[in-house]
Amino acid sequence: MNELLAQFREWRGALQRTLPSWSGRAAAVALLIGGAALPFFFSDASNFVNKEVVVLAYVVFALGLNIVVGFAGLLDLGYVAFFALGAYTLGWFGSDFFFKAHLHVLVSSYAGSVPGIHLNFLLILVCAALITASAGALIGLPTLRLRGDYIAIVTLAFGEIIRVFAINGSSIKVAGMPVTAGVLGISGIDAPYEPGIGTFNELNVKPWYWTIYALVLLTLFVNVRVRDSRLGRAWIALREDEVAAVSMGIPLVRTKLYAYSLGAAFGGISGAFLGAYSTLVSPDQFQFGFSIFVLAMVIVGGLGSIWGVVLGALLLANINYYLIPDVLNSLPGDFGLNFSLTDLNVAIFGFLLVLVMVLRPQGLIPERRRKLELTGGIGETELEEPGTGWTGVEPGETSR
Amino acid sequence: MSVEAAPATYAPSTEAILNAESVSKEFGGLRAVSDVSVDIPVRSIVSIIGPNGAGKTTFFNMLTGLYRATSGRIVFLGSDITHTRPDLITKMGVARTFQNIRLFRAMTALENVVVGRHVRMRAGLFGSIVRTPWVRAEEREVRQKAADTLSYVGLKRSAFGQLASNLSYGDQRRVEIARALASDPKLLLLDEPTAGMNPHESAALTDFMRKMRDDLQLTILLIEHDMRVVMDVSERITVLDHGEKIAEGAPADVRTNQRVVEAYLGKQG
Numbered sequence: 001m002n003e004l005l006a007q008f009r010e011w012r013g014a015l016q017r018t019l020p021s022w023s024g025r026a027a028a029v030a031l032l033i034g035g036a037a038l039p040f041f042f043s044d045a046s047n048f049v050n051k052e053v054v055v056l057a058y059v060v061f062a063l064g065l066n067i068v069v070g071f072a073g074l075l076d077l078g079y080v081a082f083f084a085l086g087a088y089t090l091g092w093f094g095s096d097f098f099f100k101a102h103l104h105v106l107v108s109s110y111a112g113s114v115p116g117i118h119l120n121f122l123l124i125l126v127c128a129a130l131i132t133a134s135a136g137a138l139i140g141l142p143t144l145r146l147r148g149d150y151i152a153i154v155t156l157a158f159g160e161i162i163r164v165f166a167i168n169g170s171s172i173k174v175a176g177m178p179v180t181a182g183v184l185g186i187s188g189i190d191a192p193y194e195p196g197i198g199t200f201n202e203l204n205v206k207p208w209y210w211t212i213y214a215l216v217l218l219t220l221f222v223n224v225r226v227r228d229s230r231l232g233r234a235w236i237a238l239r240e241d242e243v244a245a246v247s248m249g250i251p252l253v254r255t256k257l258y259a260y261s262l263g264a265a266f267g268g269i270s271g272a273f274l275g276a277y278s279t280l281v282s283p284d285q286f287q288f289g290f291s292i293f294v295l296a297m298v299i300v301g302g303l304g305s306i307w308g309v310v311l312g313a314l315l316l317a318n319i320n321y322y323l324i325p326d327v328l329n330s331l332p333g334d335f336g337l338n339f340s341l342t343d344l345n346v347a348i349f350g351f352l353l354v355l356v357m358v359l360r361p362q363g364l365i366p367e368r369r370r371k372l373e374l375t376g377g378i379g380e381t382e383l384e385e386p387g388t389g390w391t392g393v394e395p396g397e398t399s400r
Numbered sequence: 401m402s403v404e405a406a407p408a409t410y411a412p413s414t415e416a417i418l419n420a421e422s423v424s425k426e427f428g429g430l431r432a433v434s435d436v437s438v439d440i441p442v443r444s445i446v447s448i449i450g451p452n453g454a455g456k457t458t459f460f461n462m463l464t465g466l467y468r469a470t471s472g473r474i475v476f477l478g479s480d481i482t483h484t485r486p487d488l489i490t491k492m493g494v495a496r497t498f499q500n501i502r503l504f505r506a507m508t509a510l511e512n513v514v515v516g517r518h519v520r521m522r523a524g525l526f527g528s529i530v531r532t533p534w535v536r537a538e539e540r541e542v543r544q545k546a547a548d549t550l551s552y553v554g555l556k557r558s559a560f561g562q563l564a565s566n567l568s569y570g571d572q573r574r575v576e577i578a579r580a581l582a583s584d585p586k587l588l589l590l591d592e593p594t595a596g597m598n599p600h601e602s603a604a605l606t607d608f609m610r611k612m613r614d615d616l617q618l619t620i621l622l623i624e625h626d627m628r629v630v631m632d633v634s635e636r637i638t639v640l641d642h643g644e645k646i647a648e649g650a651p652a653d654v655r656t657n658q659r660v661v662e663a664y665l666g667k668q669g
Binding site: 221222225226229230231232233234236237240241243244245246247248249250251252258262369 | 464466485486487490491495496498502503504505506507511514515516518519521523524525528529530531535539563579580583
């Protein structure tokens with residue numbers, strides 16, 4: 001295994017030497033265009049692009065959770081709460097659910113003719129981000145004084161509370177209207193409509209795909225920028241040593257709440273999108289298993305590593321939503337066995353997770369820092385510049 | 401042994417940068433610090449000494465806001481910081497190092513110092529995402545300043561990009577001091593900075609403390625066990641024992657103080 005890796009590293013080094021310096025950038029652009037052009041390579045009859053829309057939504061979820069768990073080191077087991085809140089934001093502001101209200105902002109002519117609150121899809125995404133960000137801060141508040149496993153338990157409870165609230169919310173009346181639709185869920189969701197583009201429909205998957213593709217790019221952009229910023233460094237400092245971090249002037253409450261809020265906002269955006277894509281918002285979508293599934297993507301990819309998390313999400317979501325149900329499902333039948341592969345879904349996942357954790361516990365693409373801990377340093381420049389102040393102590397000769 | 405309360409002839413000095421006025425800290429039934437009053441004159445080097453468990457680090461933690469004093473008052477530059485949050489105290493100009501080095505181990509030496517600069521930076525969430533020109537300029541400036549500070553404490557340039565956990569012990573101590581200096585403190589608290597150093601290294605650090613004080617116009621408060629360092633560098637010494645202040649004064653006075661000798665060596669006869 002190690003020899004293989006060393007060989008691979010050598011090849012990569014050789015490749016980097018022969019390729020011109022702009023090759024990395026060119027590869028990124030090619031990947032970007034390739035991703036955007038993906039729907040053209042598959043016929044409308046193929047289910048693949050449909051499934052990729054869901055997969056990309058999970059990439060957004062995983063990147064959001066990575067901010068909380070990976071960057072700030074706060075183990076959150078209730079991420080499903082933000083999926084639910086985002087989806088319900090869509091249900092509230094993009095359907096005839098609040099039947100007594102009449103509010104229409106930039107919607108299709110059909111949606112404009114029915115009662116209820118109907119906002120433009122992009123506006124709904126913004127609302128979902130704002131609402132879940134506030135909820136994230138709210139959920140974060142009671143966990144501020146907790147550490148590690150205790151945070152996990154509290155967030156887990158919040159995830160469950162939201163689900164139970166969604167089930168029982170139909171008994172809570174605001175202005176004569178229920179807050180949620182109970183176990184039935186909110187149906188009759190408006191199809192997203194954008195002026196100049198038209199209404200999205202189920203027959204043409206391309207607008208859906210490009211919308212979520214754009215959201216993934218936006219999420220990536222924000223993640224990369226924040227990671228390399230003052231705030232990103234403050235998160236890592238808090239994760240590494242809370243006492244030292246506050247002594248260095250990092251405000252504990254604000255910094256942690258930023259992590260919860262930003263992570264939650266992406267969960268909300270993606271949740272609203274998935275709600276629109278499935279045209280239904282119902283409580284049984286918001287199971288505890290979802291939180292674990294997204295957490296598995298983050299850990300398999302590499303805690304705190306943006307590209308690792310993208311890879312982890314693409315891999316696990318594809319296996320779960322495309323490979324097992326669509327491609328390999330009939331495999332046992334071909335061998336004359338009387339079951340389908342979806343029955344083994346959980347077993348397959350368990351096996352894969354154990355495999356990854358045994359072979360590569362640091363994740364598929366580990367965070368740069370974690371890798372550094374093994375290899376030494378970055379930019380080992382051989383500049384010799386004697387210190388101006390504290391001379392007389394030679395580094396290295398110090399005794400412990 | 402019976403220890404009488406410290407004499408109540410305490411009068412706050414007008415030129416003090418920090419006054420602790422009969423500060424106490426109780427953990428449950430344990431009185432870790434009891435009625436301790438200390439004045440730290442501007443641009444002085446003051447040491448707090450005492451046997452293990454005397455309450456020195458607890459006192460430090462109260463000054464930096466990590467612990468809240470049970471009673472008493474702490475005044476820094478004229479404002480009461482007894483109940484102020486640690487990050488705000490840092491912003492006001494108090495920085496510290498720790499007895500057991502507490503660097504951010506997964507960050508490079510340079511990044512550690514950049515984090516130390518956090519309170520003097522302005523970039524928020526929005527600025528970080530959009531990365532406006534002034535945020536870029538701030539980031540560049542802070543990195544340059546961090547590199548300068550690391551050079552100042554004598555870290556080799558080749559170590560700037562090394563992870564803190566991979567640095568040698570002596571270098572980790574340097575980085576910790578640089579991280580504290582990055583916030584432009586007026587008062588620097590050093591918690592046993594020479595722990596684990598040989599006499600040669602301790603002497604170098606002692607000289608460096610004076611240099612820092614003069615270059616950066618700092619006031620330095622020091623917890624130290626190494627008596628050679630303490631007697632050499634301090635202008636004033638406060639001695640704690642069992643949470644109480646048992647002596648205070650110039651090194652020569654403290655050295656001959658009967659109660660200090662008793663606290664360290666036990667009662668004779």
